[in-house]
Amino acid sequence: MSEANVAADQLRLFIERVERLEEEKRGVGDDIKDVYLEAKSQGYDTKTMRAIVRLRKMEKHARDEAEALLDTYKAALGL
Structure with a gap:
């Protein structure tokens, strides 16, 4: 098997893995x-839930x- 065939096979395998x-x-x-739809149907605010998930991902x-x-900006704007 030539190097071109091996490279093409390897490339195809990478592409197939990415597709899967x-x-x-x-x-x-x-x-x-x-x-989120289930939580919304139970009365939870999904926008707030998404914000919490985003915060929990942060260190x-x-x-x-x-x-x-955020507090600094809010204070500057009188919020």
């Missing part, structure tokens, strides 16, 4: 959407910094 992972990602995205120091900056 993209499909899984779509499925997970749909599952997440379903959870504490980054979250503290973002909250301090």
